[in-house]
Amino acid sequence: MELNQFTAHELLEKLKTQEASPKAILDSLYARIQKVEPEVKAYVRVQEAENSALNYSSLSLLKLKGLPVTIKDNICTEGLPTECCSKILQGFRPPYDATVINKLKESGAVIFPLKANMDEFAFGSSTENSYFGPTRNPWNLDCVPGGSSGGSAAAVASDEAIWALGSDTGGSIRQPASFCGVVGLKPTYGRVSRLGLIAFASSLDQIGPITKDVQDAAILTGLICGYDPGDSTSVNQGVPDYTKSLTGDIKGLKIGIPKEYFVAGLDAEVKTIIEEAVNKLKNLGALTNPVSLPHTEYAVPVYYIIATAEASSNLARFDGVQYGYRAQSNNLIQMYKLTRAQGFGQEAKRRIILGTFVLSHGYYDAYYLRALKVRALIKQDFDKVFQDFDCIVAPTSPTSAFKIGERAQDPLKMYLSDIYTISVNLAGIPAISVPCGFTKKGLPVGLQIMARPFNEEMLFRVAHTFEQNTDWHKLKPRL
Numbered sequence: 001m002e003l004n005q006f007t008a009h010e011l012l013e014k015l016k017t018q019e020a021s022p023k024a025i026l027d028s029l030y031a032r033i034q035k036v037e038p039e040v041k042a043y044v045r046v047q048e049a050e051n052s053a054l055n056y057s058s059l060s061l062l063k064l065k066g067l068p069v070t071i072k073d074n075i076c077t078e079g080l081p082t083e084c085c086s087k088i089l090q091g092f093r094p095p096y097d098a099t100v101i102n103k104l105k106e107s108g109a110v111i112f113p114l115k116a117n118m119d120e121f122a123f124g125s126s127t128e129n130s131y132f133g134p135t136r137n138p139w140n141l142d143c144v145p146g147g148s149s150g151g152s153a154a155a156v157a158s159d160e161a162i163w164a165l166g167s168d169t170g171g172s173i174r175q176p177a178s179f180c181g182v183v184g185l186k187p188t189y190g191r192v193s194r195l196g197l198i199a200f201a202s203s204l205d206q207i208g209p210i211t212k213d214v215q216d217a218a219i220l221t222g223l224i225c226g227y228d229p230g231d232s233t234s235v236n237q238g239v240p241d242y243t244k245s246l247t248g249d250i251k252g253l254k255i256g257i258p259k260e261y262f263v264a265g266l267d268a269e270v271k272t273i274i275e276e277a278v279n280k281l282k283n284l285g286a287l288t289n290p291v292s293l294p295h296t297e298y299a300v301p302v303y304y305i306i307a308t309a310e311a312s313s314n315l316a317r318f319d320g321v322q323y324g325y326r327a328q329s330n331n332l333i334q335m336y337k338l339t340r341a342q343g344f345g346q347e348a349k350r351r352i353i354l355g356t357f358v359l360s361h362g363y364y365d366a367y368y369l370r371a372l373k374v375r376a377l378i379k380q381d382f383d384k385v386f387q388d389f390d391c392i393v394a395p396t397s398p399t400s401a402f403k404i405g406e407r408a409q410d411p412l413k414m415y416l417s418d419i420y421t422i423s424v425n426l427a428g429i430p431a432i433s434v435p436c437g438f439t440k441k442g443l444p445v446g447l448q449i450m451a452r453p454f455n456e457e458m459l460f461r462v463a464h465t466f467e468q469n470t471d472w473h474k475l476k477p478r479l
Helices: 008-016 022-040 099-106 150-157 174-180 214-224 268-283 296-317 332-343 346-359 364-386 411-418 422-427 456-468
Strands: 068-072 110-116 164-168 183-186 206-211 254-258 287-291 391-395 431-438 444-450
Touching: 008 214, 022 068, 022 110, 068 150, 099 110, 099 214, 110 150, 150 164, 150 174, 150 206, 164 183, 174 183, 174 431, 174 444, 183 214, 183 456, 206 214, 214 431, 214 456, 254 268, 268 287, 268 391, 268 431, 268 444, 268 456, 296 346, 296 364, 296 411, 296 422, 346 364, 364 391, 364 422, 391 456, 431 456, 444 456
Parallel strands: 068 110, 068 164, 254 287, 254 391
Antiparallel strands: 164 206, 183 206, 183 431, 391 444, 431 444
């Protein structure tokens, strides 16, 4: 095996025993990128990559020992382009690192100089809305990798990355992880600092890992979590050693199966694969019972009211004055208008307009305020279930990866791709997606596990036990 094919924890062992060096790992990644990137397109600005000289001797004393981490294009990295894959942020190089980047550097990580592709400002479920063009699914190049963290997921799945960071606003880590056959975790809201994450919807966004296996996810999550006084939504709560939860034992755990997730719209093949995964958990000693999350049907409209309202507010700052793209005009107001008209893509404009509408006078109470009330009911549904159950298991997505262009002209159909992931963000709870099977066409399917707030240990325990008793995570796309 080439070095780029190993998991992060395997490479850490090799670095300890000096069977590998950080430079050799980086060289292996660059060789792989050169080979498959023209087809996959997981990264942006590949031609501008620099393999910078690093002081590896000092990094070797730290936990990650110079291991490279791939970063989504909406997480600020000092001096490296961070453009949210949007024309309007063209050329923006942040003067500071996001808190998660500082934490990784303090742990001895090398921040990979290529940023992962994404839907513009994280607006999408397919990574087709990027200014740099779409990313393709490594398992089938005619299909999408999911979104908005599709570049991160495709890079990990195709061994163009050892592991990666993405962001999850309504499923943007878990859904592409499912489509690409890798592991993706959305932490509890407030568990990971959002300082330096360019905002989509501030009450929903969370940074999280995309990895080749659950152990890597546990390691990376432990490194990026923790209280940050610079983020007003960061929760001051201790961070456990998540690797200690990888016990391989789920005997006696009570797992809820939400009946609202197994209704019309769920692909029959995906349903069968998920049911087989649930049976596997039962055979491993878990106790499974049906549960109800009665407000699930309202999750999509509630999400697209709240998320677009916050997006409209957050994106008001991009006007061509301080940074990014600026349209040429001799008139200030005209410059604002032209910059936003030319700088934002179609999906970004759609969400800005929708968000502005639901916040406007006369509609705020009818739409936004009502959506907030239903959001509280959705959270109460989860709270009630978690009084009696340790976790909830469901599909990550109602389908496997769909064809590029298949839903591009049908926004409503595209939005329904996130129907099983959105509720988690609205409730602020943690969830993980792990590979659990493949369709007859050879496309991965993800199993989603949800737990009560700040109980990521439960997710890792269940996911790791399932993973250790299956081989789905070991399969690789042929590229």
